Amino acid sequence: MTHRIRPAFFSALLVIALSVPVFGLKLTTEGIALIVEGATASTYWIIAACAVGMFFWTLFHERLAAGWAASPNLPRILAGAGSFLTLPSTQRWIICTLIVVALVWPFFGSRGAVDIATLILIYVMLGLGLNIVVGLAGLLDLGYVGFYAVGAYTYALLSEYFGFGFWSALPIAGAMAALFGFLLGFPVLRLRGDYLAIVTLGFGEIIRILLRNMTDITGGPNGISGIEKPTLFGLSFDRRAEEGMQTFHQFFGLEYESIHKVIFLYLIAVLLVLLTLFVINRLLRMPIGRAWEALREDEIACRALGMNPTIIKLSAFTLGATFAGFAGSFFAARQGLVSPESFTFIESAIILAIVVLGGMGSQLGVILAATVMILLPELMREFSEYRMLMFGALMVVMMIWRPQGLLPMQRPHLELKP
Amino acid sequence: MSRPLLDVSGLTMRFGGLLAVNGVALQVHDRQVVSMIGPNGAGKTTVFNCLTGFYRPTEGKILLDGESIEGLPGHQITRKGVVRTFQNVRLFKDMTAIENLLVAQHRHLNTGFLAGLFKTPAFRKSEREAMQYAAHWLEQVDLVDCANRPAGTLAYGQQRRLEIARCMMTRPRILMLDEPAAGLNPRETEDLKALIALLRDQHGVTVLLIEHDMKLVMSISDHIVVINQGCPLADGTPEEIRANPDVIKAYLGEA
Numbered sequence: 001m002t003h004r005i006r007p008a009f010f011s012a013l014l015v016i017a018l019s020v021p022v023f024g025l026k027l028t029t030e031g032i033a034l035i036v037e038g039a040t041a042s043t044y045w046i047i048a049a050c051a052v053g054m055f056f057w058t059l060f061h062e063r064l065a066a067g068w069a070a071s072p073n074l075p076r077i078l079a080g081a082g083s084f085l086t087l088p089s090t091q092r093w094i095i096c097t098l099i100v101v102a103l104v105w106p107f108f109g110s111r112g113a114v115d116i117a118t119l120i121l122i123y124v125m126l127g128l129g130l131n132i133v134v135g136l137a138g139l140l141d142l143g144y145v146g147f148y149a150v151g152a153y154t155y156a157l158l159s160e161y162f163g164f165g166f167w168s169a170l171p172i173a174g175a176m177a178a179l180f181g182f183l184l185g186f187p188v189l190r191l192r193g194d195y196l197a198i199v200t201l202g203f204g205e206i207i208r209i210l211l212r213n214m215t216d217i218t219g220g221p222n223g224i225s226g227i228e229k230p231t232l233f234g235l236s237f238d239r240r241a242e243e244g245m246q247t248f249h250q251f252f253g254l255e256y257e258s259i260h261k262v263i264f265l266y267l268i269a270v271l272l273v274l275l276t277l278f279v280i281n282r283l284l285r286m287p288i289g290r291a292w293e294a295l296r297e298d299e300i301a302c303r304a305l306g307m308n309p310t311i312i313k314l315s316a317f318t319l320g321a322t323f324a325g326f327a328g329s330f331f332a333a334r335q336g337l338v339s340p341e342s343f344t345f346i347e348s349a350i351i352l353a354i355v356v357l358g359g360m361g362s363q364l365g366v367i368l369a370a371t372v373m374i375l376l377p378e379l380m381r382e383f384s385e386y387r388m389l390m391f392g393a394l395m396v397v398m399m400i401w402r403p404q405g406l407l408p409m410q411r412p413h414l415e416l417k418p
Numbered sequence: 419m420s421r422p423l424l425d426v427s428g429l430t431m432r433f434g435g436l437l438a439v440n441g442v443a444l445q446v447h448d449r450q451v452v453s454m455i456g457p458n459g460a461g462k463t464t465v466f467n468c469l470t471g472f473y474r475p476t477e478g479k480i481l482l483d484g485e486s487i488e489g490l491p492g493h494q495i496t497r498k499g500v501v502r503t504f505q506n507v508r509l510f511k512d513m514t515a516i517e518n519l520l521v522a523q524h525r526h527l528n529t530g531f532l533a534g535l536f537k538t539p540a541f542r543k544s545e546r547e548a549m550q551y552a553a554h555w556l557e558q559v560d561l562v563d564c565a566n567r568p569a570g571t572l573a574y575g576q577q578r579r580l581e582i583a584r585c586m587m588t589r590p591r592i593l594m595l596d597e598p599a600a601g602l603n604p605r606e607t608e609d610l611k612a613l614i615a616l617l618r619d620q621h622g623v624t625v626l627l628i629e630h631d632m633k634l635v636m637s638i639s640d641h642i643v644v645i646n647q648g649c650p651l652a653d654g655t656p657e658e659i660r661a662n663p664d665v666i667k668a669y670l671g672e673a
Contacts, residue, residue: 279535286534287520287527294510294521301508304470305522306496306588416516416553416565 008058012051019047091364102270106263114262118334120374121269122327127354127366128276129323135361137316138296140197142348143204147177147321149343151328153211156224156338166230166333170326177325178318185317189310204348212340223339230268230333237261265334272330276323277363292316357398359405368406421484423448423624424592429478431464438464440648446626449618453627453635456645457668462628463505466596470502471495499591503598507577511570515561515580518569519552522587555583575606594626599634607631611638
C-alpha cells in the first residue's frame with residue numbers, strides 16, 4: 001500500500017498540471033505573485049475533485065482490479081459474448097443484417113442523418129482498404145491518405161478537363177491509385193516496420209504538397225470545384241438538367257426533392273462498401289490472403305518456401321490503394337469540391353485509428369469503429385474543443401481494456417474434412 | 419559416376435574480417451543422403467544459408483544439375499527445387515496444420531485475382547487438388563488427426579514433421595534439413611530416420627542433412643562431409659569418417 005502513495009501523489013499532480021491546458025487556464029505574473037486567469041470557483045472544484053479522485057484511484061485500483069477478477073459473474077459472460085461476436089459465421093450474419101438495414105433506413109431518415117451516414121461509409125471503405133495493408137499484410141502505412149487524394153483528384157481532373165462522368169472515372173481513379181501504390185511500393189517494401197511507416201508518411205505529404213503547388217493544373221490551395229455529381233444511367237439529380245439530359249424527377253414524374261440526390265449518393269456508397277466487403281471476403285479465402293498472413297508471421301520461412309515477399313506485399317499495397325482510389329473519387333463526387341486540405345495527415349491517422357480500434361483484420365470491427373469515430377464528433381458538437389482529448393482518452397481506454405480492438409477477427413480457417 | 423545433382427566448390431563466405439566458410443566443396447548425387455557434421459560454430463548453417471540464397475557467397479561455385487545458382491534470391495532457388503528447414507521450427511503458428519501446407523503450395527496454385535474472386539471452376543479445382551495433396555502428406559507424416567489444429571499447439575516432434583511435410587509441398591529435388599533431430603526423443607528420432615528413408619526411396623528426394631546425432635548420421639548417410647572452423651576437414655563414407663583421426667581430434671580435442 002505504501003509503495004503506491006508516491007505514484008498516486010504524482011498522478012494527482014499530473015492531473016492538476018494537465019488541467020491548465022485542458023481548461024484553457026492562463027498563468028500570469030503580477031508583480032512577484034503568480035496568478036491564474038480564466039478560472040471560476042467551480043473550475044477549481046472540478047480540478048480538485050479530479051486530482052483527489054486520481055489519487056485514490058491510483059492508490060486502490062490494483063485492489064479493485066483483484067476484486068473484479070475475483071467476482072466470477074460479469075466478466076466471464078463478457079468474454080463469452082466477445083468470442084461469440086468474433087466468430088466468422090456470427091460476423092457474417094451481423095453484416096447481412098446491417099446491409100438490409102443500411103439499404104432501407106435512408107428512406108425514413110432525415111437528410112442530415114443520411115449525409116453523415118454517407119460520410120461514415122466513405123471511412124468504412126477507407127478503413128477496409130487500409131485493413132488489407134495493415135491488418136492482413138501487416139505493413140504499417142501512414143500515408144494512406146495519399147492514395148485517397150490520388151483517387152479524388154483523378155476524378156476531379158478528368159471531370160474538369162475531359163468531362164468524364166463519375167461512373168467512367170471510378171475505375172480510372174481506382175487504377176490510378178493502384179498505379180501509385182505499385183510505384184511507391186516497389187522501392188519501399190524492402191523496408192521493415194518503422195522505416196516503412198516513415199516513408200509512407202512522407203509519401204502522403206508529398207502528394208498533398210504537390211497538389212497544392214501545381215497551381216496551373218490542380219488550382220492549388222483553392223482546389224477544383226464544380227465536379228459533376230453521379231448520375232443514374234444518365235439521369236441527373238439536379239433541379240434542371242443540362243441540354244439534352246433528363247433529370248431523375250422528370251423521368252419518373254416526381255416532384256423535385258433535394259433529398260433524392262442525398263439518398264442516391266448514400267446508395268452508391270453502400271454499393272461501393274458492399275463491393276469492398278465482397279472482394280476482401282474472397283481475398284481472405286484465396287491463396288494470396290493466406291500468403292499475406294504467412295508473410296506477417298514469418299517472412300524468412302515464406303522465402304524458404306519459394307514465395308516472393310516483395311510481390312506478395314506489393315499486391316496488398318496495390319489493392320489497398322485501389323480501394324482508397326475508389327473512396328477518393330466518390331468523395332470528390334459527393335463534395336463537388338476537392339482541395340489539398342482534405343488530405344492532411346490527420347486523415348491518415350483517423351483511418352489508421354479506425355483499423356486499430358475495430359481490430360486488425362476485422363471487417364465488422366472497421367464498420368463499427370468508423371461509425372464511432374465519425375458519429376461521436378458529430379453528435380458531440382458542443383464539445384468540439386475537446387474532440388482531440390476524447391480521441392486520446394478513447395485510445396488509452398482501448399489499449400487498456402481491449403488492445404486487440406473492438407471486434408477482432410477470427411480468420412476463416414480452412415478445414416480438412418475427413 | 420554421373421554428374422552430381424548439387425556440386426559446390428570453393429564455397430567461401432566472409433563477414434567483414436571473419437572467414438565463416440573457407441573453400442568448402444560438396445557433391446550430392448541424386449537420391450543420396452549426405453550429412454554435414456562438425457563442431458558447433460563450424461559454419462554448417464552458413465553453408466546452408468549460402469546454398470539456399472539467404473547469403474550471397476563471397477566466392478565459390480554452386481551448380482544445381484549443371485546450372486549455376488549462386489547469388490540468386492532465396493525464393494528463386496526454392497523454385498528450382500532446393501528447399502530447407504531451419505534449426506528452430508519456423509511454422510506459421512496461428513495457422514492450422516493444413517493451412518501451413520496450403521501456403522507452401524502458393525506457387526502451384528491458381529493465384530489469378532479474378533479466378534479467385536469469382537470462384538471459377540479452375541480455381542475450385544486447383545484449391546481442391548492442393549487440399550488433397552496436403553492431406554496426402556499429412557498422412558505421410560502421420561498428422562491427419564491434427565490437420566485443423568493451429569500449428570503452434572502441436573507437440574514439438576509433430577511440428578518438426580509438419581515442417582518437413584511443408585517443405586515437400588514445394589515439390590523439391592533436394593531437401594536440406596538443419597538439425598531435424600534436435601530436441602527429439604529417441605523414438606521420434608527413429609521415426610525421423612524412417613521418414614527420411616521414405617522420402618528418398620519413394621519420393622526420389624535427395625537429402626542434405628546437418629545433424630549432431632551421430633547415431634542417426636552414421637546409420638542413414640551415404641556420404642559425410644566434416645567441417646571444422648569453416649574449412650573442410652574430411653569427406654567420405656560413414657566408415658571412413660569414423661576411422662579418420664582428424665575428425666576424432668576435431669571432436670574430442672587433441673590428446
